[in-house]
Amino acid sequence: MSELAHTQPTPPPFDGLHGSSRSLAMLAVSLSVFLALLDYAIANVALPDIARDLNASASSSIWVVNAYQLASLISLLPLAALGSKVGFARLCRTGIMIFMVSSLMCALAPTLPLLAAARVIQGIGGACIMSVNIALVRFIYPHAEIGRGIALNGVVVAVGVALGPTAAAAILSMASWPWLFWINLPLGAVALFMAFKALPAVPRSTQKSDVLGSFLCVLALGALVMGGDGLAHRSGLALSVGLMVLGVACGLLLVRREHGLAQPIFPVDLLGKPEFAVAFVTGFGGFVASNFYIVSMPFTLHDELGLGSALTGLLITPWPIGIMCAAPVVRRVADTVSAGVLSSIGLSVTALGFILLWLLPLQPSVFDIAWRTAIAGWGFGFFQPPNNRAMMVAAPHTRAGGASGLVQVARQAGQAVGAMGVAAFFVQFGHEGARACLLAASCVAAAAAALSASRLFMRN
Known part of the structure; x- marks a missing residue:
């Protein structure tokens, strides 16, 4: 090694x-x-x-x-x-x-x-x-x-x-x-x-490629995702549990194999930095919450409220519009105000938007849905850049690749877990699952906001 x-x-x-x-x-x-x-x-x-x-x-x-x-x-x-x-x-x-x-x-x-x-x-x-x-x-x-x-x-x-x-x-x-x-x-x-x-052109690492480490990383993440998806759908439970065990075992072997390396494939040493770890888990939680909303909301609009496909798509649009509206504000302050403040505010606003969607009246107007969705999207747009910045600046320049990879892992793993959560809620609650997902999205976003705020009490 x-x-x-x-x-x-x-x-x-x-x-x-x-x-x-x-x-x-x-x-x-x-x-x-x-x-x-x-x-x-x-x-x-x-x-x-x-x-x-x-x-x-x-x-x-x-x-x-x-x-x-x-x-x-x-x-x-x-x-x-x-x-x-x-x-x-x-x-x-x-x-x-x-x-x-x-x-x-x-x-x-x-x-x-x-x-x-x-x-x-x-x-x-x-x-x-x-x-x-x-x-x-x-x-x-x-x-x-x-x-x-x-x-x-x-x-x-x-x-x-x-x-x-x-x-x-x-x-x-x-x-x-x-x-x-x-x-x-x-x-x-x-x-x-x-x-x-x-x-x-930027500086490059001179470290030798680790083919076996790459294989273990692919096997670990693949087995965990497929096993988790099977558990969420309650299909092939024995196989799903076996895949989860295989994924954890491969992950542990990878960490052990790469312990002490300057550029590990799975940069567990970066996750050992408290400021990096909190930003990573905060980002993961934020994307779990967002996918609870993104995957379940079309079912709420189409199945519960009886809206057509075109209008359903239109009423999802305030989410990215809210994200874009947050960008001019957060760009001005992301480099001067801590992520502990900005991301906590953003996730709290996102949680508020999701709970307002959960509390929609039985026959809401298009405006009722749109402004609540825009609030949630604005909060999400306000949370992401400071949190991603916190991860990148917590890593040295020579580790920019590993940090960038973990930023994307937090996003995609959060999205995958959120989608699994929606599937599990649908299996458990049936037609009520879509509305329950909005409550779950709010709770997860609020928990991520609390974790983000914990950075305010860290010692510099």
Whole structure:
């Protein structure tokens, strides 16, 4: 194990870009992130069409979504470690190219298994981009302005996720579902051009690659997610428990194998820093709460309130609008006011928005739903950038890749656990499950706000 560790050279001073170089570099990051996140959400709307055209069942067609999400989550940390070695910009460009090739494969897939396999490759390409995007932001912006860059990145994330269903509906109104993937080719070409033109070269790690460690990391996260999903659906309980045990065992082996390494794939040493650990768990909790809302709210609107699909989609829109409205405010204060203050306020407002949605009258107006959703979204947009900034500045520059990977793990693992929670609530409570999820979302957001506030009592 010791032969894997190498002494890290002292990196040259690097305190961000300035002027047009910074603007172009941030545009390159934003385009690549937008590409990955737009396609994360865009396929959901087309699942019925895909199932019909490929002669597949509705339940099996869900793997078009699950394959992308699972591949992305389990590859994040190994790819973040790889980015530290080969360069964040190079990995981002590689991810865009993988994304474009896999999009071509998706568009041409004649069967559901081949489409799901192409989506796995696409998820890996997306993870190449997402695993290093925050690390790139850290090197694009000077240390004193990192919060501004992370806030802008948060807006891009919100817009990408929000536009997915809308873009899919617009494309499907004019063309067949393969065009959801054909559209990635021109978008990817623009993102790739900007990535080659503007992304900065940053110091690289000299540590030897750990292939076995990467395999253990993938196996641990994959087994935990699949086992947790089985438990949530109460299907194959013995297999699900076995997968959970396997995931924990692989995780422990990984931590033991990489103990003392300068650049571990699973950066448990960063989680040993109290300020980093609190920010990580706070971020995880925030995304658990958000997915309780995001996954369950369409069922509340469609099944409980009897709203049509178009209006249901429209009434989800105040969530990303709220996030975008928070960005100008949080950008001004993210670098000067502590995350313990800002993220706690944001999550408290999010919890308030969710509880107000839970308390909706039996026959609410469109406005009743919209303003409550916007409040929750504004709070979420106010919470994310300071919390992500806290994680990045708590890690040294030489660990930017690992920190960036954990930022994304907190997001995607939180989303996965939130979706599992919704499934468990639906199994337990039936038709009442959707409304119960809103109460659960509020409780989880409030707990995350309390954890975030604990930073105010930490010793500097």
